[in-house]
Amino acid sequence: MSARKARGTTLAGWCLALPLIAGPPSQGTPGSALRDWSFTLQKDGRVQARFKGGRAIPAGPRSFDVENLHVDTFAADGEAQISADSPSCRVVVTNGAFIITSPGPVKIAHADGRFSVEGVGFRWDHGAGRLNVSNRVETVARVQASIPGQKARP
Amino acid sequence: MKTPLSIAAFLSVSLALAEEPAPPVRIKSGTWEFDYQSGTQHYWNDVEVMLPGLLKLSCADLVTVQQSSTNNRPDALVATTNVIIEITRPPSKPGDAPLVLRAYGDRAVYTATNELVTLTGVDPRIVAPQGTTRGRVITYDLGTGKIRATGGHFSELNLDVVRAMRRTNAPTANPSPSTAAPTERK
Numbered sequence: 001m002s003a004r005k006a007r008g009t010t011l012a013g014w015c016l017a018l019p020l021i022a023g024p025p026s027q028g029t030p031g032s033a034l035r036d037w038s039f040t041l042q043k044d045g046r047v048q049a050r051f052k053g054g055r056a057i058p059a060g061p062r063s064f065d066v067e068n069l070h071v072d073t074f075a076a077d078g079e080a081q082i083s084a085d086s087p088s089c090r091v092v093v094t095n096g097a098f099i100i101t102s103p104g105p106v107k108i109a110h111a112d113g114r115f116s117v118e119g120v121g122f123r124w125d126h127g128a129g130r131l132n133v134s135n136r137v138e139t140v141a142r143v144q145a146s147i148p149g150q151k152a153r154p
Numbered sequence: 155m156k157t158p159l160s161i162a163a164f165l166s167v168s169l170a171l172a173e174e175p176a177p178p179v180r181i182k183s184g185t186w187e188f189d190y191q192s193g194t195q196h197y198w199n200d201v202e203v204m205l206p207g208l209l210k211l212s213c214a215d216l217v218t219v220q221q222s223s224t225n226n227r228p229d230a231l232v233a234t235t236n237v238i239i240e241i242t243r244p245p246s247k248p249g250d251a252p253l254v255l256r257a258y259g260d261r262a263v264y265t266a267t268n269e270l271v272t273l274t275g276v277d278p279r280i281v282a283p284q285g286t287t288r289g290r291v292i293t294y295d296l297g298t299g300k301i302r303a304t305g306g307h308f309s310e311l312n313l314d315v316v317r318a319m320r321r322t323n324a325p326t327a328n329p330s331p332s333t334a335a336p337t338e339r340k
Contacts, residue, residue: 117186129191139181
């Protein structure tokens, strides 16, 4: 299998280039995989997310089965927002957004450090702004906790 | 024996805690969902919250809301269904056992603006070594440690513990303000 790269392309470029580089997305033939790719998802000129991963196999229109995915998302003000790592998942790119699903493990962290989450099975609908982990969830929250009997520290 | 329990009995322990960085809060749950537009995190299915040595909370459903990222502090928490909160306070004297309070209720609501935890539902109560306080609504002030029960309030006092505390708290050359506070009886 050839190791092809599509680094630094935009979503539009990736979606357009992928069928050309890798053949029709719906076929998912052995030769259709991308390796060590990355792309930036933009909407209205604003970066929504940056993706990178190991192998990506087209699974349908705008749909890819991805290994070793890493995603960083960005808020409207450009601040880093949420990052996630999944060893195996499906990414469906929609209009300026994405949906990622997987029955497997996932690690998620909020950029401001408020929490990190590990669990098994997840669905991330970036268009709806919702992230769900459905099994065996362990969260570590870095909260400024109120300790009973002690006024909260500023 | 049932005796009215003064709230002061709950408070006659040292509230001083060392200033140190807050430990991370660990939360286990069957399912978790984050709505990052509203800043709402929703945990459900056997939720356990742990601040080692300080607090444990278990419930079926927990919602936290945190809209600002400037300080990692939730604006509100709502725990529902079979809520049990276990709060551990350090002993008033070295060598003594830590004081453990347990709060029970169907619903516990924390609001950051006033630092209050409000327990409601079927038979909300707070159980401490000194006794048990019940009421239709029990409010626990996290800032001051004060407990207020309203609506059908009654308290059950563990006299043995109170007597022991009084013996322990007998005037000394340099009593601490918290342990020297008199236990009020109604």
